[in-house]
Amino acid sequence: MSTATSPLRFTIAVAALILGGTGGVAAQSMPDGENGRYVLSPVADGVIRLDTRTGAISTCSNTGAGWACYAVPDERAALDAEIGRLQAENERSKTELEKLKAELAAREPTVSGKIDEPLPKTDSLKKAEPKVAEGERKIEIPLPSDRDMDRVMSFLEQAWRRLVEMANRMQKDVSGKI
Known part of the structure; x- marks a missing residue:
């Protein structure tokens, strides 16, 4: 059991040293947070990157092809x-x-403020009396002549006769079928 776990422990230790060494190199090459342009904060999907010069925020994640950063709306x-x-x-x-x-x-100044004389009171429902100029005008509607009245009367008489004839025919048809 110890021989099987020792190569595994050795591999884990080597991997930790390699990763730890790489992390140390990355930390040394990146400027510290106070003087650097970007501030990185870890999140579940990757890292949020804040550009301290412009205020733009990006989300960075490790895709299969490498790290990619996308601007946050x-x-x-x-x-x-x-x-x-x-x-x-x-x-x-x-x-x-x-x-x-x-x-x-x-524009010309209008009356503003209080005036000396009160405005006359009017009844909004009362019809205004016609002015003199309006009183002189007369509207005349010509009445129909006797000839026009005779024509209307003959038309109504013919229509009434036809209506009565139609009613009689209907009554005969109905009574004949019953």
Whole structure:
């Protein structure tokens, strides 16, 4: 048992020395956290890398082909862009408002404040009396002539006769079938 475990222990020890030595070389070649550009923090999938100069965050993981880092979407950048867009829109609105105020000031002054005489009270349901100019105008609707009335009466008489004839025929058909 000791002969079987000793080569295994030896292999583990050699691997630890090799990995430990490689880790020491990597630690020596990388600048320390205070002066380096990147700050690395271990996570379950690999490492999160923070770029201290730009503030960009990346996730790094060891794929089969080697280590690969991918930028994490930055919500703050999107929020900053939206804030900038809204501020620009606000500035445009302020400029338009100033133009409208200038146009309003250029117009003739209107009555502002309290006036000496009270406004006359009016009944909103009461019809306004026609003015003199409106009273002179008359709308005339021509009435139908006697000839037009005769034509309408003859049409109605014919329609009534036809309706009565149709009702009589229907009654005969129904009574004949019963």
